[in-house]
Amino acid sequence: MNMQPRSEPKEGEDCFTLCVSSILAYHKVPEFCSVWKQCGLVYTEQGTEETARISPIYRATEKDLQHIHHIYLQIYRTDDQSSVVSHIKQLLLQGEPVIVWLDVFDMKYNSLYQLRHFAHCLLLVGYTDGQFEFIDEFYHLKDTIDEQTLINALDLTQTEMIEEGTQYVYNVVDSTQAVMDVQEQDIYDVIQMNLEVMESQHSNVLTTDHGRPLVNAHTGLEALDRYIDHIRHCTADVTLLTDNYVEQMYQDLSRISNNRYLFTYFLQQGISYHPSIEKLIYKYQYVAQRWKLVSNMALKSQYVEGEKRQHMLIRILHKLEDVRPLESELIEISHMILAKNDQEIEMEYL
Incomplete structure (x- = not known):
């Protein structure tokens, strides 16, 4: 698929919303940043000082995208390394960009390479001869990564995302039924x-x-x-x-x-x-x-x-x-x- 990094991100986009926006823009969905609707404040605390968190989010992201706009976010979670790689390859062969969450500790271009374990997401947009083509909109970068490095990076065990209960997390965005006419x-x-x-x-x-x-x-x-x-x-x-x-x-x-x-x-x-x-x-x-x-x-x-x-x-x-x-x-x-x-x-x- 001929996807390229977007020329200019909008104020407020993070690594995940950048990925979603890129897919929507690729499928020519207009006003793609208007799909984000929840804007709250939620405070949680699990008994210790470092677990106190404040967040603007109060419902599942897939519900946010479905509401009004009928954009469907499919979230895959698995602990099976072989199935995640084979499924991602299958999705790419079908022309589906895949949002993958990975540990930047294994990503050479990232400033935290070999320094810290931290979850980040980017887009996989192709696979040829053992090389995955990816776009990292946060770094405005398009490059390739070999299969073994990707397998290592996809393991979220040492990142904060492991709290969600699975080792591997990846997403696909379906905008075929998108409705952008906001009444x-x-x-x-x-x-x-x-x-x-x-x-x-x-x-x-x-x-x-x-x-x-x-x-x-x-x-x-x-x-x-x-x-x-x-x-x-x-x-x-x-x-x-x-x-x-x-x-x-x-x-x-x-x-x-x-x-x-x-x-x-x-x-x-x-x-x-x-x-x-x-x-x-x-x-x-x-x-x-x-x-x-x-x-x-x-x-x-x-x-x-x-x-x-x-x-x-x-x-x-x-x-x-x-x-x-x-x-x-x-x-x-x-x-x-x-x-x-x-x-x-x-x-x-x-």
Whole structure:
């Protein structure tokens, strides 16, 4: 298949959304970034400081793509090495680009090669004579990788993704039934869906983006308040501010920033339906910038230690306290838009 790296990514795309966008663009699906619709806040904690996480995602990714747009994400999970490689080859021969999750420890071009085990995804777009052709949109790179190196990299055992329970994970995107005509009621539906999460409703039916139920989850502004309290507690004890802790913080905050940027592409489909949609877009873009600023501070904190790291985390804490009223304003604008729409909107999380 004659796929090439996209000329320019959009603000907010990460390695996974870049892969999905590339497939949709290859199949000539217009406005491909508008398919991302969920925009919430979810806080979870499993009893230790380093397990506290905050995420914008509250339902399975495949449900997000199916809703309105009828794009189907097939997720394959297996522990059988031979079956995953043979199946990927079969998919490629059928002309299907394959999104693979792999460990960058084995990828020579990656900055973490032979340094750290970390999950990353890219597109496989061809196979010839023992060589897989791949596109890594995050690095804007098209290259080949030999079969044995790919087999080694596909093993997620030493990455955080092994928590999902399988050694190998790969995806195929089916856009043959894609519907890109977003109706007025669709816009209200999605705004309502996110609003209810941000107002801490429906927390008993939340899932991860991989579809697993969340336990002891808190949502919306309550989630942000709990996360702020959590950071406040950790800044009081410098021993808690480990390398793993601040790196995880950077990943979480960056993901929230990306999520708010992505949601604006969906909202742009509704500008003609309500005069305040454009105002909501500008506010989300501004809030995304604030989250990005905080995530960059978390990134910088990885390169300092001890009291310097503690001082950096205190600054992050204050920035998050500034973000909190901005998220509240998003809720207010959403209510104002929905006040013009009296139809009852059904929630579909699972």
